[in-house]
Amino acid sequence: MSARPSxxxxxxxxxxxASIHVHGAGAHASRVADxxxxxxxxxxxxxxxxxxxxxDSDISxxxxxxxxxxxVDPCVxxxxxxxxxxxxxxxxxxxAWWRGWFDPTGIVKGWSAExxxxxxxxxxxRASAPTxxxxxxxxxxxxxxxxxxxxxxxSDWSWRIGIADPGDGxxxxxxxxxxxxxxxxxxxxxxxxxxxDPRTGIPTAGVVGATVVADSLTDADVWxxxxxxxxxxxxxxxxxxxxxxxxxxxxxxxxxWINGVEVVDFRAEPALTR
Numbered sequence: 531m532s533a534r535p536s537x538x539x540x541x542x543x544x545x546x547x548a549s550i551h552v553h554g555a556g557a558h559a560s561r562v563a564d565x566x567x568x569x570x571x572x573x574x575x576x577x578x579x580x581x582x583x584x585x586d587s588d589i590s591x592x593x594x595x596x597x598x599x600x601x602v603d604p605c606v607x608x609x610x611x612x613x614x615x616x617x618x619x620x621x622x623x624x625x626a627w628w629r630g631w632f633d634p635t636g637i638v639k640g641w642s643a644e645x646x647x648x649x650x651x652x653x654x655x656r657a658s659a660p661t662x663x664x665x666x667x668x669x670x671x672x673x674x675x676x677x678x679x680x681x682x683x684x685s686d687w688s689w690r691i692g693i694a695d696p697g698d699g700x701x702x703x704x705x706x707x708x709x710x711x712x713x714x715x716x717x718x719x720x721x722x723x724x725x726x727d728p729r730t731g732i733p734t735a736g737v738v739g740a741t742v743v744a745d746s747l748t749d750a751d752v753w754x755x756x757x758x759x760x761x762x763x764x765x766x767x768x769x770x771x772x773x774x775x776x777x778x779x780x781x782x783x784x785x786x787w788i789n790g791v792e793v794v795d796f797r798a799e800p801a802l803t804r
Contacts, residue, residue, distance in 0.1 A: 539566040543573050544639050546674035553687055554667035569650035569671060576642040579603045582635060593631045609634050616752055619770050623756035628728035639673055640714060640751025647671040647678040655682040676714040678747040696739030697781020712747035716740055716754040727759045734759060737781045744774035765792055
């Protein structure tokens with residue numbers, strides 16, 4: 531694994547902390563800093579559009595009836611249409627309209643982070659370099675613990691992410707090995723009572739944590755939420771989910787899946803890869 535210089539950039543946005551990690555960045559300090567600033571600017575712009583706490587945001591103006599869908603930023607329609615599809619695909623386990631108005635909070639963080647990562651950061655590892663020593667190994671964007679990462683094809687770098695036991699935060703259930711892709715976790719361990727089943731309007735009771743590994747952070751984020759809402763006993767949604775791997779636990783039982791198929795020998799093979 532590469533031990534070349536790394537840089538980390540952080541920013542507070544969307545009610546949490548975003549961090550950008552660039553490995554092998556020593557020879558590209560100015561370019562890397564510009565790309566990180568661009569990624570943060572893109573997410574801040576999305577926050578101005580989608581914040582439910584700002585009366586002047588596009589999403590707030592849409593909810594209050596001050597503006598119609600065709601009168602707000604075009605990206606709102608993009609997210610709206612994505613939410614329509616996901617509500618159907620998840621069988622209502624994700625529903626941006628469950629409160630009676632359009633609130634895409636459950637998708638915007640992952641969608642914005644993925645968009646910023648692909649638009650501002652991915653090029654850092656895709657660009658050719660005169661020599662391997664001049665190349666950037668890997669770059670990743672984490673927002674509230676959910677990540678979109680990229681790795682240069684010639685690099686030996688691998689992102690290793692631990693998945694905490696929702697019943698015991700000091701214990702690691704599994705490690706995720708990712709070179710290019712996304713990892714998202716949803717559950718009740720850190721914020722009991724905040725996870726609501728849109729189909730019933732009832733908060734999810736007890737301890738549950740679900741982690742999804744996929745190509746897209748938008749997908750990983752939404753499907754981790756859908757899995758957590760369903761609970762450890764219901765994997766009936768797996769056939770509708772996009773390709774990816776994941777696991778769900780209630781602190782006692784652990785269930786794991788790969789590309790829509792449950793794996794029953796979880797304890798024998800604890801590592802997830804992508």
